[in-house]
Amino acid sequence: xxxxxxxxxxxxxxxxxxxxxxxxxxxxxxxxxxxxxxxxxxxxxxxxxxxxxxxxxxxxxxxxxxxxxxxxxxxxxxxxxxxxxxxxxxxxxxxxxxxxxxxxxxxxxxxxxxxxxxxxxxxxxxxxxxxx
Ligand code: AMP
Ligand code: ZN
Numbered sequence: 001x002x003x004x005x006x007x008x009x010x011x012x013x014x015x016x017x018x019x020x021x022x023x024x025x026x027x028x029x030x031x032x033x034x035x036x037x038x039x040x041x042x043x044x045x046x047x048x049x050x051x052x053x054x055x056x057x058x059x060x061x062x063x064x065x066x067x068x069x070x071x072x073x074x075x076x077x078x079x080x081x082x083x084x085x086x087x088x089x090x091x092x093x094x095x096x097x098x099x100x101x102x103x104x105x106x107x108x109x110x111x112x113x114x115x116x117x118x119x120x121x122x123x124x125x126x127x128x129x130x131x132x
Contacts, residue, residue, distance in 0.1 A: 002047040007098035011045050018126035025058075026065040028131075030122050031102065037119040038073065038105040038129055042066045048099045051088040058099070066101045072131050078113040079105040 002008045009015040010029065017029035020040055031039040042065055048054040054062075070082045085102040087094040107114060117124060 002098070005047055005096075005098045007041075007043050007096055007100065008047050011043070018122045020126065020129055021065070021069055021131040023065070023132075025061045028065065028069055028103075030126055030129075032122070034120040034122060034125075036104050036106075037114055037117060038077075038079065038103075038125055039119075040069060040103040040105075040129070042069065042101045042103065043098060049097045050094060050099055051086050054099045062099070062101055066103060069131060070103055073103070073105050073129065077105075077129055078107075078111070080108045080111055081106040 001012070006015065010017045011027055017027075019027070019029050021028040025045055026042060027045060028040055028042045031041050033039065042062060044054075044058045044062055046058055048058060051059075066084060070084070073079045073082055083104040083106060085104060087102075117128065119125065
């Protein structure tokens with residue numbers, strides 16, 4: 001845990017989040033930027049600064065949890081695909097120095113399932129996508 005880290009504060013419950021999934025090792029929540037519908041961040045409850053500094057045990061857990069959520073989004077929620085993004089280091093756009101995977105759900109043009117959802121209505125999006 002890192003006292004100043006915003007994601008550690010979310011993990012400790014000191015800052016609220018729109019929680020999608022939680023287990024003893026990982027937490028997933030909606031990205032506050034709401035730049036695309038369902039933009040989700042997956043973090044380990046153990047603080048590491050970035051992808052390349054993270055050990056294989058934590059990485060495996062993060063990958064498997066990210067896959068679980070991606071499958072849920074496609075199989076149960078109605079998305080057609082997902083993009084998985086990892087920024088490593090400030091020069092790549094990493095702004096929060098707590099390792100995290102982005103899940104960016106995607107839909108085909110003809111998929112109208114989400115047309116009544118606003119991407120910035122994070123509570124409604126969370127209610128739709130929450131896994132546990
Ligand atoms: P990155 O640029 O890869 O480090 O991604 C960090 C992400 O964290 C950005 O997309 C931010 O919008 C997001 N973010 C920052 N603060 C919060 C917060 N309190 N709750 C949810 N997402 C956040
Ligand atoms: Zn942290």
